Amino acid sequence: MHSADAAPTTHDADDDPRNRDIRIYVNGEIVHRDEAKVSVYDSGFLLGDGMWEGMRLHDGHWAFFDDHMDRFFDSCKAVSLEVGMDRAGILDALTRTAEANGMVTDVHCRLMLTRGIKSKPFQHPALSRSGPTLVIILEHSRPVATLQAKGIRLATVPQVRGLPTSQDPKFNSHSKLNCVIACLQAEQAGADEGLMLDPLGFVNTTNACNFFIVRRGEVWTSTGDYCMNGVTRAKVIQLCRDNGIPVFEKNFSLYEAYGADEAFLTGTFGAQTPVASIDGKPVDDRARPVTERIRALYKDLIARDIAAQAGR
Ligand SMILES: Cc1ncc(COP(=O)(O)O)c(C=O)c1O
Numbered sequence: 622m623h624s625a626d627a628a629p630t631t632h633d634a635d636d637d638p639r640n641r642d643i644r645i646y647v648n649g650e651i652v653h654r655d656e657a658k659v660s661v662y663d664s665g666f667l668l669g670d671g672m673w674e675g676m677r678l679h680d681g682h683w684a685f686f687d688d689h690m691d692r693f694f695d696s697c698k699a700v701s702l703e704v705g706m707d708r709a710g711i712l713d714a715l716t717r718t719a720e721a722n723g724m725v726t727d728v729h730c731r732l733m734l735t736r737g738i739k740s741k742p743f744q745h746p747a748l749s750r751s752g753p754t755l756v757i758i759l760e761h762s763r764p765v766a767t768l769q770a771k772g773i774r775l776a777t778v779p780q781v782r783g784l785p786t787s788q789d790p791k792f793n794s795h796s797k798l799n800c801v802i803a804c805l806q807a808e809q810a811g812a813d814e815g816l817m818l819d820p821l822g823f824v825n826t827t828n829a830c831n832f833f834i835v836r837r838g839e840v841w842t843s844t845g846d847y848c849m850n851g852v853t854r855a856k857v858i859q860l861c862r863d864n865g866i867p868v869f870e871k872n873f874s875l876y877e878a879y880g881a882d883e884a885f886l887t888g889t890f891g892a893q894t895p896v897a898s899i900d901g902k903p904v905d906d907r908a909r910p911v912t913e914r915i916r917a918l919y920k921d922l923i924a925r926d927i928a929a930q931a932g933r
Contacts, residue, residue, distance in 0.1 A: 629765075629813050631773055631830055632890050634729070637761040646718040646757035659756065664736035664749050669796025671735030671754075672696045675889045678719060678728035678759070682930040684889075684923050686712065688852045693732070696792055701746070702736055705753050718757045729762035729890060735795060764891050772897030772904075773886060775827065776812030777875060778803045782825045782847035790826075791850050803828040814886070816878075816899060819847040823872040830886035830894070833857065834878055835911040840868040841877070853887040853919075860918045866911065875899075883909045892919055 645657035664670035674689045683689070690708040697704050704711070715730065733756045739748040780803040782790050788799070800815075807815035807828065816832065819825040826832050826848035833842045833854075840861050842854065861868035878884065884896035884904045893916045896904050 629767060629771065629773065631768070631814055631827075631886060631888065631894055633765045633768060634760070634762040634890075635765055637763075640760050643758070643760060644718070644721045645759075646714055646755070648755055649714075651718055651721045657756070657758075659735075659754055660738045662738045662740075662742060663754055664739055664746075665733065665754065665795045666735075667739060667742055668744060669794060669798070670700075670702075670746070670749075671733060671795035672700070672702060673731055673733040673793055673795060676715075676730045676732065677762075677889055678724060678730065679726055679923060679927045680931070681719075681725050682927045683712075683715060683730070684926055685852050685856065686930065688855070692793065692850060692852065693734075696794075697734065699789075700792070700794075702734065703753060704734060705755070714755065714757060715759075718759055722759055724759055724761065727761060727763050728759050731756075731758045733757075733795065762890070764894075768891055768894050772895040773814055774812045774897050775814055775816040775884075775899045776807045776810035777900055778806035778810070778815035778817060778828075780806055780815065780817060782817050782819050784820060784847075790847050793849065800828040812898075812900075818875075819843070821872075823874060824878050827886055830888040830891070832896075833885050833887065834873070834881035835883035835885075835909075836877060836881055838867065838911065840866055840911065840915070841873055842868075842870055844870050844872060851887055851889075853889055853892065856919060856922060857887055857893070857915055860915060860922060864914075864918060866915070881905075883912050885909075885912045885915075892916060 643654050644651050645654050647657050674693045676683045676689050735754045736749040737753045738751050740750055741748050803815035803817050815828040817825050825843045831851040831854035858868055878899055879902050882905050886894045895909055895912055
């Protein structure tokens with residue numbers, strides 16, 4: 622995790638010494654983290670040519686597993702990346718890795734699939750001839766309490782979200798350079814995370830999470846055209862619809878974001894993380910009733926999803 626005096630990130634977890642000895646899945650083998658290695662000829666390392674998913678384990682089940690697999694398999698299909706197994710095979714690999722680590726709950730997963738080892742250090746996909754590389758890292762992970770208490774400081778950054786015709790921002794690809802540049806720009810502006818605009822200048826998303834504002838009891842988020850199709854984002858929108866909270870996917874500008882009553886980020890790791898400020902302007906720091914309500918609804922939704930999986 623981040624050192625205590627470093628700026629927070631949206632993915633800060635409590636330090637857990639057990640993570641020093643975790644076992645990692647690499648192409649069917651489950652080995653100590655010090656032994657977990659991927660070739661320097663791997664397409665993921667050479668080119669960022671791969672797809673990944675972040676998921677969380679609750680009471681032995683992966684929350685919203687089917688939603689994550691829908692996105693993962695769609696992404697792989699879109700870039701002709703053969704997964705080499707079906708979702709039952711992925712679940713089996715996840716289960717074996719969790720069992721090898723004795724993990725049951727408060728676990729974060731990074732499931733990564735690349736186009737595999739290349740015969741030469743060049744770009745053409747046909748140079749990847751030995752099949753994909755599948756790696757599963759599971760870590761003991763509880764988001765630090767300060768994320769909820771202090772919230773995240775956002776800075777609007779010059780880096781924008783791309784058009785689907787360049788690199789579709791819906792790809793959860795290994796290459797996250799666009800997001801990394803945005804994060805660096807935010808850090809250089811003294812903030813924790815970058816608020817990214819779309820090519821027309823409407824507020825879109827952050828470099829690692831989806832972005833919501835609350836104005837006069839209404840929940841607003843971007844149209845979804847230029848952001849990651851976040852599983853948590855979709856769940857929050859659905860929860861609002863199911864519980865009579867007005868929710869809108871729409872274009873809005875910084876004008877409305879600066880004037881929001883509440884703002885929060887969504888992502889698998891932190892669920893809903895409050896925003897403390899945008900470009901140095903505080904987001905109303907009184908109680909966050911709508912964010913808190915959505916957070917409670919989301920917690921309940923996870924519990925129901927896990928119970929349904931347990932009953933299968
Ligand atoms: C750029 C970006 N936005 C949003 C998200 C959140 O997506 P999810 O809610 O599926 O975790 C992610 C997660 O990987 C991301 O990389």
